[in-house]
Every structure is written in C-alpha cells, then in structure tokens.
Amino acid sequence: MTDVTTQAQPAESTGRAAGLERAEVALRFDSWVRTLVEWARIPSVSADPAHHGDVAASAEFFADALRSIGFPEVEVLGQGPYLPAVLARWPSGDPDAVRVVVYGHHDVQPADGEDRWTHPPFDPVVVDGVLHGRGVSDDKGNIALHLIGLQAHLAATGRTAPAVDLTLLVEGEEESGSPHIDELLALLAPRLDADVIVVSDTGIFAADTPSLCIGMRGLVSGELHVSGPTVDLHSGSFGGAVPNPLAELARLVAALHDEHGHVTVPGFYDGVDEPTAQERAATAALSFDEAGWLAGPAASRETWGEAGYSTLERIGARPTAEVNGIIGGYTGPGGKTIIPTDGHAKLSFRLVGRQDPAAVQRRVSEFFTELARNGVQVEMRWEGGGVAPLTTQLDHPATRAAQRALGAAFDTDRVLLTREGGSGPEADLVAALRAPMVFLGVMTSEDQIHAPNERAPLVLLQRGAEAVAHLWSELAALGRGGLSSDADRKAVANGG
Structure with missing residues (x-):
C-alpha cells in the first residue's frame, strides 16, 4: 500500500x-x-x-x-x-x-x-x-x-x-x-x-x-542478470580489455528511461490510457502540499518522473520502471581491484489501465537482450506472472x-x-x-x-x-x- x-x-x-x-x-x-x-x-x-x-x-x-x-x-x-x-x-x-x-x-x-x-x-x-x-x-x-x-x-x-x-x-x-x-x-x-x-x-x-x-496499479518484478568472465579478473591485467558486467548492468538499467523520465521499452505504454481532462482537473483540485510531501513521507530532495504529469498523476495514474537494488562485485571494507564475474539488478514495473503483465515482461526481456553488447550474457528472470x-x-x-x-x-x-x-x-x-x-x-x-x-x-x-x-x-x-x-x-x- x-x-x-x-x-x-x-x-x-x-x-x-x-x-x-x-x-x-x-x-x-x-x-x-x-x-x-x-x-x-x-x-x-x-x-x-x-x-x-x-x-x-x-x-x-x-x-x-x-x-x-x-x-x-x-x-x-x-x-x-x-x-x-x-x-x-x-x-x-x-x-x-x-x-x-x-x-x-x-x-x-x-x-x-x-x-x-x-x-x-x-x-x-x-x-x-x-x-x-x-x-x-x-x-x-x-x-x-x-x-x-x-x-x-x-x-x-x-x-x-x-x-x-x-x-x-x-x-x-x-x-x-x-x-x-x-x-x-x-x-x-x-x-x-x-x-x-x-x-x-x-x-x-x-x-x-x-x-x-x-x-x-499492477506489478511485475524480477532480476536482471548480466554475466561476463567465469572468474573475477585482476583489473590491472584485464581492465579495459574485456567487458565489465557491472558497467554493462549500469548501462542497461540507465537505458530504461530517457531524459524526460519516459520508459524507453518499445510497446511499454500499450494499454495505458491518458487521464481525461476531468480526471486531471480533479487531481489538480486536491489539496496537495508537494513541499511538505517531499520533506515528510517522501523524504527526498526533489520530485522527478515522467514529463508532462503532476506528482500525484505519476504516483497513481502512470506506469513506472524502478530499480529496487543492485548486487555484484566486491562490497567489503577497503578495495579489491577486480572485474567481477556478474551483476544483478532487482527491478519492478507498476502497470496501469489495460497493460498486460505478460506482455510487459516479454517486452522488457527483449529490450535488454537486444540492447546488450557482445561479450556478456543477459537474462531477465521474472518473479511469477505479476498482477494486473x-x-x-x-x-x-x-x-x-x-x-x-x-x-x-x-x-x-x-x-x-x-x-x-x-x-x-x-x-x-x-x-x-x-x-x-x-x-x-x-x-x-x-x-x-x-x-x-x-x-x-x-x-x-x-x-x-x-x-x-x-x-x-x-x-x-x-x-x-x-x-x-x-x-x-x-x-x-x-x-x-
């Protein structure tokens, strides 16, 4: 909730x-x-x-x-x-x-x-x-x-x-x-x-x-897996010469949105209905203290999201693509100069209108597969079929x-x-x-x-x-x- x-x-x-x-x-x-x-x-x-x-x-x-x-x-x-x-x-x-x-x-x-x-x-x-x-x-x-x-x-x-x-x-x-x-x-x-x-x-x-x-909203979620070398490699001996799975993971995750906050996955917005003028007017009429919301429950410094929509519209009436966590490489104390074997990102997508969870899963998987560079293996592993x-x-x-x-x-x-x-x-x-x-x-x-x-x-x-x-x-x-x-x-x- x-x-x-x-x-x-x-x-x-x-x-x-x-x-x-x-x-x-x-x-x-x-x-x-x-x-x-x-x-x-x-x-x-x-x-x-x-x-x-x-x-x-x-x-x-x-x-x-x-x-x-x-x-x-x-x-x-x-x-x-x-x-x-x-x-x-x-x-x-x-x-x-x-x-x-x-x-x-x-x-x-x-x-x-x-x-x-x-x-x-x-x-x-x-x-x-x-x-x-x-x-x-x-x-x-x-x-x-x-x-x-x-x-x-x-x-x-x-x-x-x-x-x-x-x-x-x-x-x-x-x-x-x-x-x-x-x-x-x-x-x-x-x-x-x-x-x-x-x-x-x-x-x-x-x-x-x-x-x-x-x-x-509906929801689909899962993990994006990016694999590279079969063992951790010395970054001095191999860095710059073979793909780094974590760098590739970061590039793929960053590619989910354009500079205007729109989700870039082809077909992602199929089934998303634009809010009517009446709905937008009703939303605008709600007594919403955005500054207080930021300082309070949002605990954030600035709003961000899909251009062309208010904060309230982004929260409930628009679909989203979010990064919930990134895992991979060395995260212990001090440094360990390696190129890691793999990296993982936990992702979730909120759905609205008539978006089909299965179709969104298929399109996101295809998006990452087609965008991935040679030299790494990319797989999106979904957690069940999601909810509509x-x-x-x-x-x-x-x-x-x-x-x-x-x-x-x-x-x-x-x-x-x-x-x-x-x-x-x-x-x-x-x-x-x-x-x-x-x-x-x-x-x-x-x-x-x-x-x-x-x-x-x-x-x-x-x-x-x-x-x-x-x-x-x-x-x-x-x-x-x-x-x-x-x-x-x-x-x-x-x-x-």
Missing part, C-alpha cells in the same frame, strides 16, 4: 449520525489495540524463509481472534504451495443477504535497516496517540478493523449475526507478490460466492481528507455505499474518490469471484508503509472501525437486488 491519487467526487449524504457504532467502537477500542499489538509482535515476513514459521503463527493468532468474537467458521489453510491463510465465515441467517468477501493479508514487509527505526519494529508501542511497528498499518491494522467493526455493528444493530453473509480471506503471501493466489482461489472457489468484494489494504488521501480508492492493474466501477452502488460508510465515520458528506500507487492481487480476485470490488482502508502516505517507522494513528484506526460497522448496514440496506450498477441495468434493458 502506498500513495493515493486522482478523481475527486462528493459522496451522497449519509443521512445518519455515527451514533451507536461510534460508541460501541470506543467501548472496545483499548482492548482491540492490545490485540493488534500482540498480533504485530509476530514477525510474519513472508519474503524470508526463516520467518515462515512466524507467518504460520500469525495465521493462528488471527484465527483465534476471529473465534473469540464469535465467528462460527474459522479455518487456517496451510496445506498447499501457499503460506498459511485464514478463511472465516459468518452467515447472516437471511437467505437473501448480500454476500461479502473481505480480502486482506497478515504477512508483512521485512524490517531491514533496524538502526533507522525509532522503536523496535516487532515491539509495537503507542506514543502520543500513534501505534508504531511493522504491520500496524499494512496490513494487520487495516484487516483487524474487521474484528472491532463487526462487534460494533452487531451491538449497534442488536443482531446476533451480521446483516450480510460475511467471509474473510486473509492470505500470507501478499508482500511476496501473492505467487500462489490463483491456486488458493481455485481451491476456495466453491466457498467464495460474492455479490461484492471488500479489500482492506488501501488508504485515504490524508487524515483530514477521507477518500475511497477506486484503482490500484484494476479500476473499480465508479457508478456501482457498492462504491457509493462505501463512501457513505466512510462519510459517517469521518463526519462528512464529501468523500473523495482516489487512485492508489500500490499493487496487489485485486484483479485476480475480481476475475475469480466475478464480483465488483470496493476498497476500505484508512492509512495515509505519512504512515511509512514498507519503510522504517511504520505507524498507525489511533484516531484513523478508530474511524476505520466505525466505517466497517457502517458498511455492513449500508450494503444490507441495498440488498442483492440493489447491487446492480447503472451499466448492468442498461445492459439488461438492451437485452445484454
């Missing part, structure tokens, strides 16, 4: 006060925070095999937390190629209830660079109303909202079961690119009937500007219901519609479940997602829990018959 961008629109009036839901969340909040702290102590880093046991422990912890609030059906899914996931279901009891599948993840990013953490990453602590620790935002904080939010919903409505048929799918590999999400969804397909999918792995534009995400970008249906009743739920929690009738720069398996979920999707998360770009000093302001967690409590009532009020978009109704009217 990263920054948020584009497309501001007012929500419909909620027509209701926060009322009982707010009181019920407040009543349980301190106890819930203690549960979140204990969960966040578990270093469930899916990218590190040494922590796969912790991923399993994290799944068991969350499963127990779900059982403790009354979920009648809870299962830890650990027998497969995937790391342990949690599946939980609480039927409404109404045969015509709206069927909701909530998706999130309990694995977390590595906490490398611990010397840059003000507080130990896996020893969460609350300081001045802010919870600090790895995973307290992404995504344990956002997914734990469904524990307290559901309790508040039940207490406020007097129900003994949710107003919707509620299913939670919380996976353990999202921070590793969800490499086995297809197998997991295929296994669970008979048990994931959905009228709407709710994803709690996004954020809002700012703490004082609630927003609903309407799109996430996704844009939700702006006119869908579920989208408007989520806006109303956020509006009630934040005491406003104006909830923005924005895009997010991050990526996840959302397109896979929509394809497998064949249902519309809405996003509901409450963290901001200031909360150091994926970085040292990840944090979660308690006030945002509290508002997020209230929004969850409202959402189940909002969706139930629509009913299954009310969950057709304008496009769906037009298709039916035209015989589609």
Whole structure:
C-alpha cells in the first residue's frame, strides 16, 4: 500500500449520525489495540524463509481472534504451495443477504535497516496517540478493523449475526507478490460466492481528507542478470580489455528511461490510457502540499518522473520502471581491484489501465537482450506472472455505499474518490469471484508503509472501525437486488 491519487467526487449524504457504532467502537477500542499489538509482535515476513514459521503463527493468532468474537467458521489453510491463510465465515441467517468477501493479508514487509527505526519494529508501542511497528498499518491494522467493526455493528444493530453473509480471506503471501493466489482461489472457489468484494489494504488521501480508492496499479518484478568472465579478473591485467558486467548492468538499467523520465521499452505504454481532462482537473483540485510531501513521507530532495504529469498523476495514474537494488562485485571494507564475474539488478514495473503483465515482461526481456553488447550474457528472470492493474466501477452502488460508510465515520458528506500507487492481487480476485470490488482502508502516505517507522494513528484506526460497522448496514440496506450498477441495468434493458 502506498500513495493515493486522482478523481475527486462528493459522496451522497449519509443521512445518519455515527451514533451507536461510534460508541460501541470506543467501548472496545483499548482492548482491540492490545490485540493488534500482540498480533504485530509476530514477525510474519513472508519474503524470508526463516520467518515462515512466524507467518504460520500469525495465521493462528488471527484465527483465534476471529473465534473469540464469535465467528462460527474459522479455518487456517496451510496445506498447499501457499503460506498459511485464514478463511472465516459468518452467515447472516437471511437467505437473501448480500454476500461479502473481505480480502486482506497478515504477512508483512521485512524490517531491514533496524538502526533507522525509532522503536523496535516487532515491539509495537503507542506514543502520543500513534501505534508504531511493522504491520500496524499494512496490513494487520487495516484487516483487524474487521474484528472491532463487526462487534460494533452487531451491538449497534442488536443482531446476533451480521446483516450480510460475511467471509474473510486473509492470505500470507501478499508482500511476496501473492505467487500462489490463483491456486488458493481455485481451491476456495466453491466457498467464495460474492455479490461484492471488500479489500482492506488501501488508504485515504490524508487524515483530514477521507477518500475511497477506486484503482490500484499492477506489478511485475524480477532480476536482471548480466554475466561476463567465469572468474573475477585482476583489473590491472584485464581492465579495459574485456567487458565489465557491472558497467554493462549500469548501462542497461540507465537505458530504461530517457531524459524526460519516459520508459524507453518499445510497446511499454500499450494499454495505458491518458487521464481525461476531468480526471486531471480533479487531481489538480486536491489539496496537495508537494513541499511538505517531499520533506515528510517522501523524504527526498526533489520530485522527478515522467514529463508532462503532476506528482500525484505519476504516483497513481502512470506506469513506472524502478530499480529496487543492485548486487555484484566486491562490497567489503577497503578495495579489491577486480572485474567481477556478474551483476544483478532487482527491478519492478507498476502497470496501469489495460497493460498486460505478460506482455510487459516479454517486452522488457527483449529490450535488454537486444540492447546488450557482445561479450556478456543477459537474462531477465521474472518473479511469477505479476498482477494486473484494476479500476473499480465508479457508478456501482457498492462504491457509493462505501463512501457513505466512510462519510459517517469521518463526519462528512464529501468523500473523495482516489487512485492508489500500490499493487496487489485485486484483479485476480475480481476475475475469480466475478464480483465488483470496493476498497476500505484508512492509512495515509505519512504512515511509512514498507519503510522504517511504520505507524498507525489511533484516531484513523478508530474511524476505520466505525466505517466497517457502517458498511455492513449500508450494503444490507441495498440488498442483492440493489447491487446492480447503472451499466448492468442498461445492459439488461438492451437485452445484454
């Protein structure tokens, strides 16, 4: 989960006060925070095999937390190629209830660079109303909202079961690119009937500007390998006479962009839709303090990117090519004058619009192969098939219901519609479940997602829990018959 961008629109009036839901969340909040702290102590880093046991422990912890609030059906899914996931279901009891599948993840990013953490990453602590620790935002904080939010919903409505048929799918590999999400969804397909999918792995534009995400970028990533001599060579005896793999690697990586920040891979922009004038105007109207963003969450000296687009447009509405790490040669103390055998660069590409992950992988591989000089071997090794970008249906009743739920929690009738720069398996979920999707998360770009000093302001967690409590009532009020978009109704009217 990263920054948020584009497309501001007012929500419909909620027509209701926060009322009982707010009181019920407040009543349980301190106890819930203690549960979140204990969960966040578990270093469930899916990218590190040494922590796969912790991923399993994290799944068991969350499963127990779900059982403790009354979920009648809870299962830890650990027998497969995937790391342990949690599946939980609480039927409404109404045969015509709206069927909701909530998706999130309990694995977390590595906490490398611990010397840059003000507080130990896996020893969460609350300081001045802010919870600090790895995973307290992404995504344990956002997914734990469904524990307290559901309790508040039940207490406020007097129900003994949710107003919707509620299913939670919380996976353990999202921070590793969800490499086995297809197998997991295929296994669970008979048990994931959905009228709407709710994803709690996004954020809002700012703490004082609630927003609903309407799109996430796709992602492909991998390693570029450049090989030269079969042994390290003395740079005095061989330097200048044979190709240097690290110099060649640097040249290839630098060739990904031109002087205007455009990605130079032929065909890379196929499927990228230009933002409309309305979208660009909406983005420009957002209250964005670029200087404050640079000095704060961006922690950078200057903006940079694709010419012709604003910073917010670059973050969410445009594709990217990024260098995540370079490895090779001698990096120990002192000098070692060699020409190394090989070098590697970790690369990632964010996708938007209708970009096809497989096509992007093929074109990038061809780009490096054709650009490489004789005397070195070049290979792009991809990490799985990647994930496609996704844009939700702006006119869908579920989208408007989520806006109303956020509006009630934040005491406003104006909830923005924005895009997010991050990526996840959302397109896979929509394809497998064949249902519309809405996003509901409450963290901001200031909360150091994926970085040292990840944090979660308690006030945002509290508002997020209230929004969850409202959402189940909002969706139930629509009913299954009310969950057709304008496009769906037009298709039916035209015989589609």
